[in-house]
Amino acid sequence: MSQAKQRERTITFEETGPADDGTTPDEVVIALSPGFGEISTETLSGVSHAEILRETMAGIEEEGASIRVVRVYDTVDLGRMGLISSNLSGSGISIAIQSRGTTLIHQEDLLQLDNLELFPQGPLLVPETFRAIGRNAARYAKGESPAPVTVENDPMTRPKFQAMAAIWHIKETERLDEARGQVELDVAFN
Amino acid sequence: MVNNKPGPEETTRSGEEGTQKRSKRFEVLDNRPVNRDGLVEEWPEVGFVAMESPNDPDPSITVEDGTIVEIDGVEREEFDFVDQFIADYAIDAEVAEEALGTDSVEFAHMLADINVPREEIKRLAAGMTPAKLTEVVNQMNTVEMMMALQKVRTRKNPGNQCHVTSVKDHPAQLVADAAESALRGFDEAETTVGITRIAPFNALSLLIGTQCGRGGVLTQCAVEEATELELGMRGMTSYAETVSVYGTEDVFKDGDDTPYSKAFLASGYASRGVKMRFTSGSGSEVNMGQAEGKSMLYLETKCVLVTKGCGVQGLQNGSISTVAIPAAVPSGLRCILAENLIAGMIDLEMASGNDQTFTHSETRRTAHMIPQMFPGTDFIFSGYSAVPNYDDMFAGSTFDSSDFDDYNLIQRDFKVDGGTRDVEEEEVIEHRNRAVRALQAVFEELGFPPITDEEVEAATYADGSEDMPDRNQAQDIDAAQELMEREITGADIVKILVDRGFEGIAKNILGILKSRVSGDYLHTSAILDEEFNVVSAVNNPNDYEGPGTGYRISEERWEEIKNYRHAVDPKDV
Numbered sequence: 211m212s213q214a215k216q217r218e219r220t221i222t223f224e225e226t227g228p229a230d231d232g233t234t235p236d237e238v239v240i241a242l243s244p245g246f247g248e249i250s251t252e253t254l255s256g257v258s259h260a261e262i263l264r265e266t267m268a269g270i271e272e273e274g275a276s277i278r279v280v281r282v283y284d285t286v287d288l289g290r291m292g293l294i295s296s297n298l299s300g301s302g303i304s305i306a307i308q309s310r311g312t313t314l315i316h317q318e319d320l321l322q323l324d325n326l327e328l329f330p331q332g333p334l335l336v337p338e339t340f341r342a343i344g345r346n347a348a349r350y351a352k353g354e355s356p357a358p359v360t361v362e363n364d365p366m367t368r369p370k371f372q373a374m375a376a377i378w379h380i381k382e383t384e385r386l387d388e389a390r391g392q393v394e395l396d397v398a399f400n
Numbered sequence: 401m402v403n404n405k406p407g408p409e410e411t412t413r414s415g416e417e418g419t420q421k422r423s424k425r426f427e428v429l430d431n432r433p434v435n436r437d438g439l440v441e442e443w444p445e446v447g448f449v450a451m452e453s454p455n456d457p458d459p460s461i462t463v464e465d466g467t468i469v470e471i472d473g474v475e476r477e478e479f480d481f482v483d484q485f486i487a488d489y490a491i492d493a494e495v496a497e498e499a500l501g502t503d504s505v506e507f508a509h510m511l512a513d514i515n516v517p518r519e520e521i522k523r524l525a526a527g528m529t530p531a532k533l534t535e536v537v538n539q540m541n542t543v544e545m546m547m548a549l550q551k552v553r554t555r556k557n558p559g560n561q562c563h564v565t566s567v568k569d570h571p572a573q574l575v576a577d578a579a580e581s582a583l584r585g586f587d588e589a590e591t592t593v594g595i596t597r598i599a600p601f602n603a604l605s606l607l608i609g610t611q612c613g614r615g616g617v618l619t620q621c622a623v624e625e626a627t628e629l630e631l632g633m634r635g636m637t638s639y640a641e642t643v644s645v646y647g648t649e650d651v652f653k654d655g656d657d658t659p660y661s662k663a664f665l666a667s668g669y670a671s672r673g674v675k676m677r678f679t680s681g682s683g684s685e686v687n688m689g690q691a692e693g694k695s696m697l698y699l700e701t702k703c704v705l706v707t708k709g710c711g712v713q714g715l716q717n718g719s720i721s722t723v724a725i726p727a728a729v730p731s732g733l734r735c736i737l738a739e740n741l742i743a744g745m746i747d748l749e750m751a752s753g754n755d756q757t758f759t760h761s762e763t764r765r766t767a768h769m770i771p772q773m774f775p776g777t778d779f780i781f782s783g784y785s786a787v788p789n790y791d792d793m794f795a796g797s798t799f800d801s802s803d804f805d806d807y808n809l810i811q812r813d814f815k816v817d818g819g820t821r822d823v824e825e826e827e828v829i830e831h832r833n834r835a836v837r838a839l840q841a842v843f844e845e846l847g848f849p850p851i852t853d854e855e856v857e858a859a860t861y862a863d864g865s866e867d868m869p870d871r872n873q874a875q876d877i878d879a880a881q882e883l884m885e886r887e888i889t890g891a892d893i894v895k896i897l898v899d900r901g902f903e904g905i906a907k908n909i910l911g912i913l914k915s916r917v918s919g920d921y922l923h924t925s926a927i928l929d930e931e932f933n934v935v936s937a938v939n940n941p942n943d944y945e946g947p948g949t950g951y952r953i954s955e956e957r958w959e960e961i962k963n964y965r966h967a968v969d970p971k972d973v
Binding site: 290357 | 436437438439440446448567594595596597624625626627654656683686687688689690722723724725727728729756757758759760789790791792793795796797872873874877878
């Protein structure tokens with residue numbers, strides 16, 4: 211979807227307290243980085259945060275699984291975000307998304323640097339990809355083995371975005387707050 | 401956009417708006433690919449500076465009773481674990497005071513001077529602190545660094561390494577490309593995955609493909625460390641290099657590691673006869689937001705010393721996967737050359753980067769490679785993409801399979817050995833075909849999802865995954881997991897290949913497995929020749945001391961480089 215075609219959706223978050231361990235067996239936890247929707251409202255390539263979160267949630271809903279959204283304040287590292295959030299998930303499955311767009315699907319019994327699916331080139335991810343990521347995460351949560359979402363590869367993302375991604379990461383790191391750990395979010399789309 | 405100057409999109413628009421009449425010259429320039437690169441100005445407070453940050457310390461050292469108690473202005477009580485590890489294991493305390501007492505400009509002269517032997521450089525550099533090593537190379541311009549690099553690289557014969565990956569993780573494509581890469585002369589081939597769980601298939605494809613022609617090409621599968629080690633122990637791979645070290649304590653901790661845990665992992669590989677080197681590169685600490693305001697080169701020098709302290713023989717450095725960060729700031733590519741040079745000074749095998757895209761500019765990417773290619777390094781690329789860059793799952797390389805001829809011709813133009821050779825089309829087709837058929841037989845014997853005749857045909861003639869039919873990836877993932885669960889090893893693959901009539905490939909894979917047992921190729925900068933003889937810094941040490949010494953292209957090798965397939969024989973005209 212071109213950026214021009216995206217609906218002008220915005221997003222508001224309300225923090226409702228520390229995130230607990232989930233008990234719902236078909237739950238997918240979506241973990242957002244400390245700066246998601248805060249240091250920016252779109253990914254490095256200009257895709258709206260509201261749009262990708264909505265699509266991810268829609269993908270999970272389509273498969274009939276349940277959703278919890280949390281914000282991780284104690285790390286910006288994507289692998290760590292994935293591992294922490296999969297441990298919060300009732301099904302053991304989570305999706306971790308950094309503000310720049312880099313995303314993965316994690317499972318609680320995998321190592322931090324291991325994961326179910328990794329989408330390392332954030333600028334290549336479009337809303338449709340996030341919908342597919344949501345669908346797949348839900349299928350894992352239900353115990354299925356879906357075909358992985360097609361991985362995009364563009365060797366020019368690095369020259370174009372890497373230095374900027376580092377600057378974003380530095381700014382996101384400044385928002386770390388270990389005392390807050392992981393918090394539960396109520397998400398509202400407007 | 402990363403810079404605030406007008407990019408290509410903006411330039412055309414501003415004309416329509418009529419706000420400013422544009423210079424046609426600047427319109428042409430602004431639309432050049434190079435202006436799509438993300439460039440930034442220096443920001444030393446967070447380490448966005450390649451060399452000589454104002455926050456870099458001055459060199460100093462204090463040794464008491466043989467123990468290093470102070471480095472670069474930090475007392476032992478204040479050491480973090482990186483400092484302590486370097487002090488205890490990486491710096492030769494016996495020569496430290498002499499080394500620190502040598503004027504940095506004078507030592508830079510020694511580095512560039514062809515009359516000073518490598519051994520003397522190595523002896524003194526072994527006593528230097530991170531700040532001292534950095535201060536020395538900061539004195540040198542790019543040509544002086546190239547002169548020094550020609551002398552300090554560890555192995556006499558330069559070599560090259562390649563990436564063999566597929567965006568579809570297509571085993572038939574991977575095995576064929578691995579076969580072609582061996583034919584083209586690469587000494588090592590590495591793969592990685594789009595999907596982690598398919599790693600055993602990618603490793604298997606490289607093992608079979610690389611041993612299809614000449615034997616002795618070493619292979620690795622870069623994945624999560626525990627899986628990578630297990631694949632090595634199974635005999636599916638023969639070396640590893642994706643073992644990252646960092647220059648600040650915070651970045652190390654984020655990776656759940658310490659220098660001590662890395663040393664333990666390194667000994668795990670060594671104990672099983674798997675060759676390995678570490679990975680580091682300028683820019684990784686600033687990429688993680690934890691550079692402590694130090695220059696990229698200073699922090700990288702700490703990584704080089706941690707590697708040395710772990711007793712590891714080699715280092716993949718030259719910025720590697722963070723290359724676009726130093727390349728975005730002034731003197732960034734010189735910084736990359738400097739970090740390669742420091743690795744050689746410390747006597748480490750050097751896989752010198754050039755393995756990642758960092759620019760949209762054809763000119764810049766060639767310029768990046770020349771300072772490593774002309775002096776030669778142990779591996780000029782730590783991943784020349786032997787597949788099209790769209791298939792390169794390391795996010796693309798500086799050079800890819802469409803550059804094979806350009807690269808061969810640069811060797812011919814300058815009579816320089818870049819480690820690859822020109823090959824005939826029919827020879828490539830035959831090798832690719834045989835490799836895929838061998839893998840097809842192995843899959844059939846193991847009961848894995850079949851490689852169809854259609855896939856054999858496609859892989860034989862393919863350029864990249866766009867020419868390959870899709871496979872059922874979920875089935876492949878399950879089978880790859882089964883390969884691990886059934887505890888299939890390299891020896892099982894040898895047996896199947898013999899049974900199915902691929903004796904040549906089987907014999908070569910057995911040769912690789914035997915090398916694992918002897919462990920001789922754990923020497924610094926070891927590669928295997930076609931007869932599985934180890935060629936390393938021990939039996940083939942770099943002895944360059946000016947014209948007529950060191951590595952010289954042999955007559956045989958020159959014939960290989962000279963005879964380019966499209967060159968016209970004047971006698972035929």
